Amino acid sequence: MALSNVGIAMGGLGSDATIETADVVIQDDMPSKIPMAINIGKQTKKIVWQNIILAFAVKVIVLILGAGGLATMWEAVFADVGVALLAILNAVRIQRMKF
DSSP: OTTSSSOEEETTTSOHHHHHHOSEEESSSOGGGHHHHHHHHHHHHHHHHHHHHHHHHHHHHHHHHHHTTOSOHHHHHHHHHHHHHHHHHHHHHHHHOOO
């Protein structure tokens, strides 16, 4: 299990060592939930990439404005904290999605 790319354990019948080592743990013993777990993973990956692109875009814009003398240090800090807050709020969306 530890050497596999992705380990999936079933919560009810799986041993404690397997559950501890697995990447994905399905709480009930229904293998039919594996496609749903894969879908959740794909949606999470999309949101992660959105957050990365947003963070880099804002940082590049503030860097260019700062190099041109149009942005101060406080605006850069505000942009950095704002991007972090937006990334968190964007990531929370995954909890409201229906799978």
